[in-house]
Amino acid sequence: MQGAKLLDVTWHHVEELQEIDVDKEQKLLMKADRIIFQFPLYWYAAPAGLKNWEDKVLTRNFVYGDDNDNLGDKEFGIVVSTGMPLKDFRRGGRENITIDQMMAPYRAIADRAKMKIMPAFTISQFQYLDDQKQMQLLIDYQRYLTQKYPDTLTNRQEWFEREFTDRFKNFDGTNCTECETILNTFIQQKEDLEQLKSTISLIKQGEDE
Amino acid sequence: MQGAKLLDVTWHHVEELQEIDVDKEQKLLMKADRIIFQFPLYWYAAPAGLKNWEDKVLTRNFVYGDDNDNLGDKEFGIVVSTGMPLKDFRRGGRENITIDQMMAPYRAIADRAKMKIMPAFTISQFQYLDDQKQMQLLIDYQRYLTQKYPDTLTNRQEWFEREFTDRFKNFDGTNCTECETILNTFIQQKEDLEQLKSTISLIKQGEDE
Numbered sequence: 001m002q003g004a005k006l007l008d009v010t011w012h013h014v015e016e017l018q019e020i021d022v023d024k025e026q027k028l029l030m031k032a033d034r035i036i037f038q039f040p041l042y043w044y045a046a047p048a049g050l051k052n053w054e055d056k057v058l059t060r061n062f063v064y065g066d067d068n069d070n071l072g073d074k075e076f077g078i079v080v081s082t083g084m085p086l087k088d089f090r091r092g093g094r095e096n097i098t099i100d101q102m103m104a105p106y107r108a109i110a111d112r113a114k115m116k117i118m119p120a121f122t123i124s125q126f127q128y129l130d131d132q133k134q135m136q137l138l139i140d141y142q143r144y145l146t147q148k149y150p151d152t153l154t155n156r157q158e159w160f161e162r163e164f165t166d167r168f169k170n171f172d173g174t175n176c177t178e179c180e181t182i183l184n185t186f187i188q189q190k191e192d193l194e195q196l197k198s199t200i201s202l203i204k205q206g207e208d209e
Numbered sequence: 210m211q212g213a214k215l216l217d218v219t220w221h222h223v224e225e226l227q228e229i230d231v232d233k234e235q236k237l238l239m240k241a242d243r244i245i246f247q248f249p250l251y252w253y254a255a256p257a258g259l260k261n262w263e264d265k266v267l268t269r270n271f272v273y274g275d276d277n278d279n280l281g282d283k284e285f286g287i288v289v290s291t292g293m294p295l296k297d298f299r300r301g302g303r304e305n306i307t308i309d310q311m312m313a314p315y316r317a318i319a320d321r322a323k324m325k326i327m328p329a330f331t332i333s334q335f336q337y338l339d340d341q342k343q344m345q346l347l348i349d350y351q352r353y354l355t356q357k358y359p360d361t362l363t364n365r366q367e368w369f370e371r372e373f374t375d376r377f378k379n380f381d382g383t384n385c386t387e388c389e390t391i392l393n394t395f396i397q398q399k400e401d402l403e404q405l406k407s408t409i410s411l412i413k414q415g416e417d418e
Contacts, residue, residue, distance in 0.1 A: 044314035045254065048261035054252050097317040104313065105253035108306040 005166065009145050015049030025057040030070055035115070036145065037106060038079040044095075044102045054109070063113045075149055076110035078103055079141070081123040118149055157190050214375065218354050224258030234266040239279055244324070245354065246315060247288040253304075253311045263318070272322045284358055285319035287312055288350070290332040327358055366399050 012028060014020075029035060039046040062070055080099060088094040089102075103120050110117050121144045123137065143151070147159040164186060168179040221237060223229075238244060248255040271279055289308060297303040298311075312329050319326050330353045332346065352360070356368040373395060377388040 043260075043263050043267060044317045045260065048257050048264050051252075051254065051260045052257035055257050058252060095317065096320050097313055101310070101313050102317070104306055104310045108253045108304065108311070111305050 005162075006142060006146060014053040015047065017053070020053060020056045022057055022059070025053070026059075026062050026070070029057075029074075032074060034075040034077060034118075034145070034149075035071070036077040036079055039081075041080055041082040041084075041102070044097060045105070058109065063109065069114075071110075071113035071115050074113075074115050075118055076107075076113075076115040077118040077144060078106055078120040079123065079144065080120055081126065083125065086122065086124040116149070118144075153193075157193075160186060161190070214371075215351060215355060223262040224256065226262070229262060229265045231266055231268070234262070235268075235271050235279070238266075241283060243284040243286060243327075243354070243358075244280070245286040245288055248290075250289055250291040250293075250311070253306060254314070267318065272318070278323070280319075280322035280324050283322075283324050284327055285316075285322075285324040286327040286353060287315055287329040288332065288353065289329055290335065292334065295331060295333040325358070327353075362402075369395060370399070 010028070010032070014025075037046065037050060039050055042048075045051070061068070080103070082089075082099075084095060086099075089097065089099050091098070099120060099122050107117050121141065123141070126134065126137065129137065142163075143156070143159055148155040161183075164179075164183045168176060168183060219237070219241070223234075246255065246259060248259055251257075254260070270277070289312070291298075291308075293304060295308075298306060298308050300307070308329060308331050316326050330350065332350070335343065335346065338346065351372075352365065352368055357364040370392075373388075373392045377385060377392060
């Protein structure tokens, strides 16, 4: 997963499959480093199309048969979008159930396959967000797809630096001074943060002695 | 629901429907006093067929639209069968999730429709049970379908008395002395229990004074 780019991401629409080729689907799963179920929330779960795919593709033997490790080293994530505001999804709220509670069956599958489970990524009422928030969410979403897990400051910095560098490279020929300024500022701030961290660590050491 | 008989129960196989007639399905739901989802557990949820039915039949407006009470007075139950032993379904167990946790999305639907939620009825590894346990489970299952909710001693007694009486009546013509003995013993025991209860209540009263 280290260094994965958006270009490495495969979108695979299971609802649009005319017929499910179990063998092909299983091979696709085995090729991935991170498997993400993405769906709009329908009655507190994925739509029937994904469940149908689960029931057919995820054979017992494939997921946790003897002597297999088909999915064992992979990461498992969920991207779920909802038309209701997030505040409705809690005990005593209008929906009286949390997103996390609803996602328990999918986590249980990942558990059974010995996958590493990432926290679910929830997109709620995307259309009501202003431009800046939509953009922020888009970046968070891209990080969810490709950033090294878990979501630590270091992993986040690494992701942004890589993405900046990659994108600025794509302005072939043209000289983007603004881009370079952004990248340099980012790297400078990262170094400042590292400096700060080692200073704090020295102070702590002094206190302990 | 009071006095419902097994003859009043309608089994409706949603997976076998060639095409789902939303209006017809909704009318069927509205006719029932107790709605029970019954299914074998597939990947910690109902099979895709039931989810497909949910996604189509349970329109937002039907379940909780303004000024409607389509399902509000009804009771909601779940009968779920599993090939794994019940002890696997708990935190730290082989399946690492409880039946109750898995059923949360269905309860959330019932909640949204303002239905009264019954505890789920789980049938685990039916084929491995001996004859007596299978018979016991069958009776418990019949009670789940038709007995007055909640499952108190009084409601259970009432159910058994009614079922006994009804069944013995069906031996048309023939005189079943054994049946009458069972019924009379049952009624005698029920009266003994009531006597005991009022004695205990008198003792408690004495203690309070």
